Amino acid sequence: MKTKPVKGTNDYLPQEVELRDYLQNEILKTYQSYGFERITTPILEDAENLDKSEGGENLNLIFKVLKRGDKLTKALDNSDYANLSDMGLRYDLTLPLSRYYANNRAKLVSPFKCIQMDRVYRAERPQKGRLREFVQCDIDILGSSSENCEIELINTTTKALFNIGLKNFKVKINDRGLLNTILTKTGFAEEELASVCITLDKLDKIGLDGVRNELTEKGFAASAIDNLSSLFEKQPVTLDAVKELCGENEAIDRLENILSKVDKISDGKYPVVYDITLVRGQGYYTGTVFEVESIDFKGAIAGGGRYDNLIGKFIGESVPAVGFSIGFERIFSILTDNSYSIPDLKKRIAVLYDADSFYEANIKADELRKEYNVAMYEKPKKVGKFIDKLEAGNCDGFLVFGQSDEVKFF
Amino acid sequence: MKTKPVKGTNDYLPQEVELRDYLQNEILKTYQSYGFERITTPILEDAENLDKSEGGENLNLIFKVLKRGDKLTKALDNSDYANLSDMGLRYDLTLPLSRYYANNRAKLVSPFKCIQMDRVYRAERPQKGRLREFVQCDIDILGSSSENCEIELINTTTKALFNIGLKNFKVKINDRGLLNTILTKTGFAEEELASVCITLDKLDKIGLDGVRNELTEKGFAASAIDNLSSLFEKQPVTLDAVKELCGENEAIDRLENILSKVDKISDGKYPVVYDITLVRGQGYYTGTVFEVESIDFKGAIAGGGRYDNLIGKFIGESVPAVGFSIGFERIFSILTDNSYSIPDLKKRIAVLYDADSFYEANIKADELRKEYNVAMYEKPKKVGKFIDKLEAGNCDGFLVFGQSDEVKFF
Numbered sequence: 100m101k102t103k104p105v106k107g108t109n110d111y112l113p114q115e116v117e118l119r120d121y122l123q124n125e126i127l128k129t130y131q132s133y134g135f136e137r138i139t140t141p142i143l144e145d146a147e148n149l150d151k152s153e154g155g156e157n158l159n160l161i162f163k164v165l166k167r168g169d170k171l172t173k174a175l176d177n178s179d180y181a182n183l184s185d186m187g188l189r190y191d192l193t194l195p196l197s198r199y200y201a202n203n204r205a206k207l208v209s210p211f212k213c214i215q216m217d218r219v220y221r222a223e224r225p226q227k228g229r230l231r232e233f234v235q236c237d238i239d240i241l242g243s244s245s246e247n248c249e250i251e252l253i254n255t256t257t258k259a260l261f262n263i264g265l266k267n268f269k270v271k272i273n274d275r276g277l278l279n280t281i282l283t284k285t286g287f288a289e290e291e292l293a294s295v296c297i298t299l300d301k302l303d304k305i306g307l308d309g310v311r312n313e314l315t316e317k318g319f320a321a322s323a324i325d326n327l328s329s330l331f332e333k334q335p336v337t338l339d340a341v342k343e344l345c346g347e348n349e350a351i352d353r354l355e356n357i358l359s360k361v362d363k364i365s366d367g368k369y370p371v372v373y374d375i376t377l378v379r380g381q382g383y384y385t386g387t388v389f390e391v392e393s394i395d396f397k398g399a400i401a402g403g404g405r406y407d408n409l410i411g412k413f414i415g416e417s418v419p420a421v422g423f424s425i426g427f428e429r430i431f432s433i434l435t436d437n438s439y440s441i442p443d444l445k446k447r448i449a450v451l452y453d454a455d456s457f458y459e460a461n462i463k464a465d466e467l468r469k470e471y472n473v474a475m476y477e478k479p480k481k482v483g484k485f486i487d488k489l490e491a492g493n494c495d496g497f498l499v500f501g502q503s504d505e506v507k508f509f
Numbered sequence: 510m511k512t513k514p515v516k517g518t519n520d521y522l523p524q525e526v527e528l529r530d531y532l533q534n535e536i537l538k539t540y541q542s543y544g545f546e547r548i549t550t551p552i553l554e555d556a557e558n559l560d561k562s563e564g565g566e567n568l569n570l571i572f573k574v575l576k577r578g579d580k581l582t583k584a585l586d587n588s589d590y591a592n593l594s595d596m597g598l599r600y601d602l603t604l605p606l607s608r609y610y611a612n613n614r615a616k617l618v619s620p621f622k623c624i625q626m627d628r629v630y631r632a633e634r635p636q637k638g639r640l641r642e643f644v645q646c647d648i649d650i651l652g653s654s655s656e657n658c659e660i661e662l663i664n665t666t667t668k669a670l671f672n673i674g675l676k677n678f679k680v681k682i683n684d685r686g687l688l689n690t691i692l693t694k695t696g697f698a699e700e701e702l703a704s705v706c707i708t709l710d711k712l713d714k715i716g717l718d719g720v721r722n723e724l725t726e727k728g729f730a731a732s733a734i735d736n737l738s739s740l741f742e743k744q745p746v747t748l749d750a751v752k753e754l755c756g757e758n759e760a761i762d763r764l765e766n767i768l769s770k771v772d773k774i775s776d777g778k779y780p781v782v783y784d785i786t787l788v789r790g791q792g793y794y795t796g797t798v799f800e801v802e803s804i805d806f807k808g809a810i811a812g813g814g815r816y817d818n819l820i821g822k823f824i825g826e827s828v829p830a831v832g833f834s835i836g837f838e839r840i841f842s843i844l845t846d847n848s849y850s851i852p853d854l855k856k857r858i859a860v861l862y863d864a865d866s867f868y869e870a871n872i873k874a875d876e877l878r879k880e881y882n883v884a885m886y887e888k889p890k891k892v893g894k895f896i897d898k899l900e901a902g903n904c905d906g907f908l909v910f911g912q913s914d915e916v917k918f919f
Binding site (some may be wrong): 102107110112113117119120133134136137141143144145147148151162163164180183199202203206207209213214231232243245248254360361412413445447448454457458468472475476478482485488489492493494 | 577593866
């Protein structure tokens with residue numbers, strides 16, 4: 100039998116889980132202090148829901164669950180290989196949330212402010228920092244189109260980052276509608292925009308030349324590609340420059356309003372900027388998109404945006420919605436690499452006992468449990484070696500029952 | 510698109526998640542106070558590991574994940590329908606833990622005392638209280654064959670139950686080795702024992718007659734079936750009666766030791782009894798098995814046992830192991846049905862504001878956040894109706910910014 104976890108997934112050691120739990124609790128507490136409420140949805144999601152969810156490239160990365168019993172036999176007998184699966188593992192928390200809202204909206208306060216902190220799955224090619232099973236920490240506001248939602252999400256998410264000790268970052272904002280207007284102005288056709296956005300989203304990784312090449316390969320007009328790249332060349336492109344290109348429009352007003360209010364509420368603790376190159380991969384975004392970029396550690400640590408049409412796919416009427424997701428694995432990896440230590444951690448100590456004094460030793464351990472987490476271990480033959488192992492592990496001290504009444508701390 | 514969660518899974522409302530999180534935290538804190546350390550393993554597990562895991566009936570309930578890309582094409586091209594899947598969703602936490610221990614044992618203190626609280630999956634026919642996605646709360650001790658492990662697991666698990674307000678229960682204990690000896694004495698052959706145990710495990714549901722019928726259908730000797738049922742008829746069967754049947758043996762000594770020590774450590778708070786009918790489904794159990802049965806609410810709320818051979822399947826040398834699992838969904842359902850209310854819950858209040866006073870209202874909200882969780886809502890047109898909805902939801906009070914400085918509690 101195989102001892103390694105399946106590709107792209109991790110076994111976490113006790114010290115790692117301690118940190119992961121601490122971080123998730125701190126993020127949860129911050130979210131809750133802003134009045135968001137936690138919900139949970141199943142990891143399994145209906146196959147058709149996933150397929151129709153406009154998840155962009157993620158739709159190619161879905162783990163599909165095999166049908167069972169007669170249904171599987173029937174699909175195989177009919178060589179109906181496109182229908183071997185009836186469910187899949189969710190690739191994000193936004194699609195299940197949209198279904199959840201559609202299913203439960205009569206019981207929910209509107210606007211609904213909710214938290215999801217949970218596992219999602221993508222059949223990525225595994226690489227450093229890219230897992231197939233990973234945790235996202237999301238807050239969403241459903242049922243309001245007010246820009247105050249964007250401001251609140253940014254304020255709450257940045258507060259959560261500060262509370263776990265992440266500081267040096269900036270917030271980048273764009274608007275998918277405005278980006279579409281710009282792309283139209285540069286000469287792309289309406290039906291080309293989604294595909295152009297998928298390519299543009301790779302700008303960070305493949306650079307402007309890479310984007311040019313991919314757009315050319317996709318067969319788009321050379322003039323549009325030239326216009327686009329000459330606009331994107333001189334970074335940063337300001338909102339004023341965009342105004343000149345597109346004229347006054349609502350999306351620009353919205354962005355200006357959000358930028359100025361977030362700037363005020365940020366209290367100088369982080370910069371907030373317009374970024375014409377920000378796309379965010381998912382196809383379901385309809386308006387504002389935003390990202391937190393770590394300056395110390397490069398790259399996005401949180402991202403989100405407005406998806407006003409996703410819930411409508413379930414209930415036939417459009418419900419405005421906006422969300423922000425902390426990339427938990429990225430943060431866990433940054434803090435681990437930087438030897439982050441948990442403040443005010445309850446100490447864990449060991450009580451060593453002789454096999455026949457278990458009952459009495461446990462009474463002593465119960466006393467100590469008022470202050471510490473106390474693990475009992477039968478005294479092994481090689482006590483010294485065992486104590487070294489405790490120290491190397493996750494133990495802060497020990498007591499040998501019957502020999503001493505005092506805990507000896509490492 | 511479908512709005513319901515997939516069959517056998519649940520969307521949980523904010524009030525439900527609040528209770529679920531509270532219960533899981535309390536159980537976790539109790540486990541940790543006894544020095545157990547939390548680990549996590551992936552939900553996805555290698556298909557072959559699952560298949561060879563001796564999970565009894567659960568092996569028929571595995572959700573299988575479809576292969577992807579070339580590997581899927583190849584399997585389909587070759588009509589290799591038994592190999593369409595390379596992974597599955599774990600059906601319990603014990604098999605992944607055994608793999609984890611095999612994979613990480615060099616880094617772990619031995620004996621390793623660990624906690625897992627996480628989701629598992631079984632393709633059950635959904636019915637009240639039987640879900641396809643559900644949470645288990647496990648503690649295990651790996652690397653020790655001492656009976657003190659059993660006693661500690663029972664002590665810690667019952668403490669966790671008390672801490673979440675569950676009281677009226679009894680602990681039942683048996684030994685799979687002893688049960689095998691008894692079954693051999695009654696006339697079953699060595700190779701029949703596993704199958705007999707699977708049937709015996711259904712005694713609660715189908716009664717002694719049902720067991721007789723199923724054993725007869727399976728084609729076992731009528732004399733063995735008669736012996737078994739005359740032994741099981743006069744409940745409770747005492748250890749002394751078993752001693753008469755089997756003579757003195759180690760398993761009986763072990764059981765007597767565990768029974769008397771648990772009785773002492775229980776301090777009269779719950780009875781602990783030998784139960785000859787206790788099987789526990791999994792095929793991997795090798796020795797002691799135990800269960801907590803709720804007297805108020807009927808049925809098992811926790812179960813576990815010793816599985817000394819499972820880790821050996823991974824590393825080729827046998828490692829003693831024993832675990833105890835709280836059936837979280839059962840407990841959640843009992844407490845929900847009995848309107849359990851969480852002690853000392855942080856109050857959640859709403860601040861209602863006019864759209865253009867968001868910034869100032871948020872300053873007020875920040876003040877209140879020192880004491881409460883505070884959700885901000887733009888003042889809707891029908892304030893009265895909205896406040897009714899808040900009260901019906903998960904809110905304890907509200908304040909209309911600009912109208913009052915005091916929180917009004919419901």
